[in-house]
Amino acid sequence: MVITDIDDKIIKRASEENMSPTILARLYEEEFKNDMEALKVLPPTVYMRVTENIPQIIAFIEGIIKNQHAYCTSKGNVYFDIQSIGDRYGKLMVIGDTGGEPGDTDKRDARDFALWKKAKIQEPSWDSPWGKGRPGWHIECSTIASSVFGSQLDVHSGGIDLAFPHHENEIAQCEAYHRCAQWGNYFLHSGHLHLKGSAEKMSKSLKNYITIKDFLQSFTANEFRMFCLLTKYRSAIDYSTASMNEAKSVLFSINTFFSYADAYIKGYLLSQAVDEGLLWERLATTKVNVQTALSDDFDTPRAVDAIMSLIHHGNQQLQAVTEGSGSSRSPAVFGAIQSYIRGFLDVVGVDIADTKRIPRGPSSVALHNVVDELVKFRSHVRRYALAADELPPVLENSPPSEEEKAKIKQRRRKLLEERQPLLRACDDLRDDLAPLGILIKDRGNNSTWEMTDKREELNKDETPQ
Numbered sequence: 311m312v313i314t315d316i317d318d319k320i321i322k323r324a325s326e327e328n329m330s331p332t333i334l335a336r337l338y339e340e341e342f343k344n345d346m347e348a349l350k351v352l353p354p355t356v357y358m359r360v361t362e363n364i365p366q367i368i369a370f371i372e373g374i375i376k377n378q379h380a381y382c383t384s385k386g387n388v389y390f391d392i393q394s395i396g397d398r399y400g401k402l403m404v405i406g407d408t409g410g411e412p413g414d415t416d417k418r419d420a421r422d423f424a425l426w427k428k429a430k431i432q433e434p435s436w437d438s439p440w441g442k443g444r445p446g447w448h449i450e451c452s453t454i455a456s457s458v459f460g461s462q463l464d465v466h467s468g469g470i471d472l473a474f475p476h477h478e479n480e481i482a483q484c485e486a487y488h489r490c491a492q493w494g495n496y497f498l499h500s501g502h503l504h505l506k507g508s509a510e511k512m513s514k515s516l517k518n519y520i521t522i523k524d525f526l527q528s529f530t531a532n533e534f535r536m537f538c539l540l541t542k543y544r545s546a547i548d549y550s551t552a553s554m555n556e557a558k559s560v561l562f563s564i565n566t567f568f569s570y571a572d573a574y575i576k577g578y579l580l581s582q583a584v585d586e587g588l589l590w591e592r593l594a595t596t597k598v599n600v601q602t603a604l605s606d607d608f609d610t611p612r613a614v615d616a617i618m619s620l621i622h623h624g625n626q627q628l629q630a631v632t633e634g635s636g637s638s639r640s641p642a643v644f645g646a647i648q649s650y651i652r653g654f655l656d657v658v659g660v661d662i663a664d665t666k667r668i669p670r671g672p673s674s675v676a677l678h679n680v681v682d683e684l685v686k687f688r689s690h691v692r693r694y695a696l697a698a699d700e701l702p703p704v705l706e707n708s709p710p711s712e713e714e715k716a717k718i719k720q721r722r723r724k725l726l727e728e729r730q731p732l733l734r735a736c737d738d739l740r741d742d743l744a745p746l747g748i749l750i751k752d753r754g755n756n757s758t759w760e761m762t763d764k765r766e767e768l769n770k771d772e773t774p775q
Contacts, residue, residue, distance in 0.1 A: 331434060332361070345522040350531040350659065356458070360450045363457070364436045367445045370453040370487060371425045379486035380425055383416040386441035388426035390482060392419050399482055402473045402497060423479050425449045448479035452487070455480075461488040467498040470544070498608075500543045506550035520549070532660050533557050539610040539658055560618065564651065565662055567621045570628050571648055575641040584627045586640040593647055596620040600654060610658065617651060681748055681759060684739075688750070689757045692736045695729040 327334070339357075346353065360367070371388055374380040379394045392399050399421070424446035429435035435442045445453075455463060463484075468477060477497055484493035503512045512519040525534065537557035541547045596616050603612035624647055655662060710718065740750040750759045 348522060348526055358454045363454055366457055367449055367453045368438050373487045377486055382440045385416050386428035386443060387416060387424060388440055389417055389422040390425055392421040395482060401481055402478050448476055449483060452480050452483040461490055463494045465496045466494045470499040470501060473499050501546040503547050503549055506548040529554055535660050536561055539614055542611060543608055567625055571644045575644055584640045586643050589643045592620055592623045617654060685750060685757055685759045688736050688739055691732055695732040
């Protein structure tokens with residue numbers, strides 16, 4: 311679930327640009343959705359807007375007041391009463407006196423926080439039992455989360471900067487409203503993204519950020535995901551070209567191993583000295599190590615290390631391959647290793663078969679359509695050429711005689727000879743487009759294509775490291 315809507319920054323910018331805050335918020339919302347799609351982040355089941363849930367928020371505040379955990383002031387503000395829950399406030403961290411916000415003179419306690427704020431000039435506002443106003447920051451999330459998940463939440467996530475006051479206040483509100491001892495079972499607080507050498511997190515206000523659109527001009531969504539996996543989610547991450555290149559290197563190593571393992575499995579590379587027992591043992595050990603790492607507060611760097619160790623052992627066995635060797639082969643163990651690694655990568659959202667997304671725009675759409683039509687034309691030509699290798703259907707009531715079968719075979723051989731130049735031309739086209747990043751894959755009589763970043767293409771003459 312993602313909660314979106316109008317905040318103070320949107321109101322300020324809308325005023326400066328003489329635009330409706332709702333329209334501006336929708337524009338930001340669409341930009342966010344587009345960026346998440348570009349990063350291959352799965353969309354939530356539901357998007358919830360605060361402005362569409364004002365009656366529910368007012369009812370939630372009324373419930374907290376009824377349970378004697380909030381109060382209304384003469385100024386039309388409603389505050390949560392921290393003293394009413396005693397020492398239960400501060401579940402996520404030790405909290406002392408936080409002091410009040412400037413101008414908050416109608417609180418009973420400096421730690422009390424707003425559930426409803428009296429309307430200000432040029433701000434959106436709604437009618438309520440306490441007068442015109444708008445919801446506080448924290449009550450929005452508590453109300454909407456409760457409307458979807460009920461009286462208890464299993465996992466709640468967010469940046470480390472939200473632990474206090476936002477998540478702390480969410481907990482207080484929900485436990486006061488639902489009259490429960492524990493509203494959220496687990497809170498996962500992630501570290502911030504930093505530019506390398508900067509102590510501050512990436513922030514638009516500090517102008518030390520890189521937009522997702524700009525990032526994707528140089529790197530892929532898969533590379534960014536691997537970059538994140540190489541650091542524990544609770545730690546701050548230093549973003550730099552070097553750290554991104556490290557993530558690219560990891561993905562390149564995985565792709566290289568898969569390329570050579572595929573060649574071995576298909577019989578293109580035969581080995582004289584594969585220690586199959588060792589590889590089965592390493593696979594079993596890797597499964598245990600990855601499970602242990604992920605069970606330890608999602609220690610993804612340790613899990614990736616275990617995967618890369620397995621790949622290292624697989625590559626050591628593949629280094630002994632010799633083309634054309636007649637010794638026994640062990641494709642099953644390499645297939646099992648590939649299957650396990652693919653499963654792990656699928657869990658963490660990395661698709662090694664994925665191609666770089668073609669940038670949007672008129673020229674890229676035209677290119678996509680041109681290639682699509684070209685591949686369709688090639689497929690028609692290729693199917694026509696391959697059809698010469700097929701005998702015509704045999705009628706059930708009148709099977710051909712031996713003489714007719716001989717004539718059919720003779721005609722088929724002639725057609726195959728005549729159409730060989732067409733098949734060679736199809737193969738040449740496929741081979742010529744590959745260095746340009748357009749990969750055509752033939753599957754029987756059908757063909758598919760994908761566009762890749764040609765910088766990442768594997769060198770076929772390389773040996774596994």
